Amino acid sequence: MGRRTPLYDLHVGQGARMVDFGGWDMPVNYGSQIEEHHAVRRDAGIFDVSHMCVIDVRGPRVREFFSKLVANDVAKLRESGKALYSCMLNDAGGVIDDLIVYFINESFFRTVVNAGTRDKDLAWMRKVAAPFGVELTERTDLAMLAVQGPNARAKVAELLPAQHRAAALGLDVFFGRSFPMEGGGEWFVARTGYTGEDGFEIMLPAVDAARVWNELNARGVKSAGLGARDTLRLEAAMNLYGNDMDEGQNPLESGLGWTVSFENSAREFIGRKALEQLKAAGLTKKFVALVLDDRGVLRGHQKVIVAGLPDGEITSGTFSPTMEKSIALARVPKATGATVQVDVRGKLLSARVVKAPFVRHGKILVS
Amino acid sequence: MSNSNIPADLRYTKSHEWVRTLADGNVEIGITDHAQGALGDLVFVDVPEAGKSLKAGDTFAVVESVKAASDVYTPVPGAVVEGNAALGSQPELINSAPYGAGWIMRLKPAGAPAGLLTAAEYQAHLDSEG
Numbered sequence: 105m106g107r108r109t110p111l112y113d114l115h116v117g118q119g120a121r122m123v124d125f126g127g128w129d130m131p132v133n134y135g136s137q138i139e140e141h142h143a144v145r146r147d148a149g150i151f152d153v154s155h156m157c158v159i160d161v162r163g164p165r166v167r168e169f170f171s172k173l174v175a176n177d178v179a180k181l182r183e184s185g186k187a188l189y190s191c192m193l194n195d196a197g198g199v200i201d202d203l204i205v206y207f208i209n210e211s212f213f214r215t216v217v218n219a220g221t222r223d224k225d226l227a228w229m230r231k232v233a234a235p236f237g238v239e240l241t242e243r244t245d246l247a248m249l250a251v252q253g254p255n256a257r258a259k260v261a262e263l264l265p266a267q268h269r270a271a272a273l274g275l276d277v278f279f280g281r282s283f284p285m286e287g288g289g290e291w292f293v294a295r296t297g298y299t300g301e302d303g304f305e306i307m308l309p310a311v312d313a314a315r316v317w318n319e320l321n322a323r324g325v326k327s328a329g330l331g332a333r334d335t336l337r338l339e340a341a342m343n344l345y346g347n348d349m350d351e352g353q354n355p356l357e358s359g360l361g362w363t364v365s366f367e368n369s370a371r372e373f374i375g376r377k378a379l380e381q382l383k384a385a386g387l388t389k390k391f392v393a394l395v396l397d398d399r400g401v402l403r404g405h406q407k408v409i410v411a412g413l414p415d416g417e418i419t420s421g422t423f424s425p426t427m428e429k430s431i432a433l434a435r436v437p438k439a440t441g442a443t444v445q446v447d448v449r450g451k452l453l454s455a456r457v458v459k460a461p462f463v464r465h466g467k468i469l470v471s
Numbered sequence: 472m473s474n475s476n477i478p479a480d481l482r483y484t485k486s487h488e489w490v491r492t493l494a495d496g497n498v499e500i501g502i503t504d505h506a507q508g509a510l511g512d513l514v515f516v517d518v519p520e521a522g523k524s525l526k527a528g529d530t531f532a533v534v535e536s537v538k539a540a541s542d543v544y545t546p547v548p549g550a551v552v553e554g555n556a557a558l559g560s561q562p563e564l565i566n567s568a569p570y571g572a573g574w575i576m577r578l579k580p581a582g583a584p585a586g587l588l589t590a591a592e593y594q595a596h597l598d599s600e601g
Contacts, residue, residue, distance in 0.1 A: 121508065121511075132511070133511060133512075136512055136566070137511055137512055137537060138512040138537070138563075331511060331512075331537060331538070335537060399515050399517075400515065400535075401514065401515070401535055401537070401540070422537060423514045423537045425537075449540060
């Protein structure tokens with residue numbers, strides 16, 4: 105038996121097919137992952153992401169702590185509620201995890217890290233935190249729901265007290281805010297997500313999670329599982345830790361160069377020196393998005409064959425329900441051109457390199 | 472493990488195929504409700520061409536879902552009469568109607584099928600697999 109979120113009984117009661125995900129018993133689908141995927145692109149879907157780890161960090165030197173801890177620059181966070189996506193690197197420039205940091209005030213930042221890496225992340229963060237005197241609190245009292253799709257925010261707003269609705273709907277992309285709820289407790293509502301659609305991620309008291317899920321179902325928001333979550337994020341070309349990058353990979357060769365900020369030369373974030381050395385020596389690989397026009401499905405670990413160059417590797421592959429063809433992310437030699445071959449179950453199929461993302465806000469962006 | 476549908480009038484294999492004997496003596500083969508649920512939404516199905524000769528245990532089709540690809544085996548030797556052409560554009564028929572419109576192949580058997588399980592035996596097999 106794996107770890108269970110506060111919504112486990114609800115998932116089973118709705119007939120979800122459950123799987124082990126990083127030691128957690130999670131729903132992979134509630135019938136059809138393709139239908140759940142389409143519901144998110146066209147309307148609204150809800151995901152249980154309570155297995156992820158919410159960590160509140162408090163103390164007068166919290167900003168300095170994050171400035172060192174993560175590769176993106178929290179100096180970008182000046183307005184309360186603003187969020188930042190970043191990698192957390194080790195001294196060799198390898199990725200320990202990817203995460204989101206929210207600036208609440210100068211003594212309080214919140215961060216959300218992946219479920220499978222939570223123990224490792226907490227241990228690392230506590231070690232780095234020691235000289236800064238900040239306090240790290242794992243918020244195990246909270247559940248987290250991701251409500252995503254063009255109609256998602258409106259449906260969530262219906263559940264908020266009337267006086268909060270305008271403020272919630274007024275949240276800009278990548279901003280979050282705390283809303284005190286009737287009868288005590290509060291919701292932290294953030295306009296973030298992992299699907300390429302608009303929507304909210306809500307951190308709320310665990311005791312309220314099932315009731316809120318049922319209320320959203322009643323408003324037409326479709327229960328959606330990890331299967332749909334994976335096809336949605338891959339269409340949006342969003343990385344998955346453990347597949348697209350891990351401690352053995354640097355962000356610059358994982359499509360995450362845009363999340364590393366070197367701008368402030370005085371900021372000595374962990375991993376900076378290693379990345380600068382790698383850049384000086386010349387990166388040898390790049391991260392590309394691939395589309396397979398033939399029948400077949402690209403999958404992680406398949407070999408990518410590039411004429412005259414060493415083999416590359418698919419890091420994440422799937423079938424795109426929106427495009428009705430297979431898509432993938434891959435790490436390949438830097439000189440790779442516009443087409444590659446992929447060894448798909450013993451057959452060499454041709455795939456073309458495209459500009460990511462594949463799909464955003466319901467629209468196919470690649471030809 | 473949720474209960475899957477196992478029609479009493481069909482026969483089954485341990486590898487999750489079902490076999491239906493048709494009025495003309497041919498057999499129809501597909502994959503079970505348990506198998507389609509485990510695979511998830513199917514996206515590609517490669518069916519065999521008419522005339523192909525098969526031995527018992529041969530792979531006659533490949534079904535690919537978002538999650539994984541899986542070989543489908545015939546427990547019956549014979550010659551392929553037809554593959555289900557509808558699966559080319561509607562692989563999801565296997566998910567929605569695994570024993571009906573989702574049939575994969577019709578075969579003229581070269582011998583009597585052997586070692587097939589009854590519905591009760593297949594259920595017991597599923598229970599033992601956990």
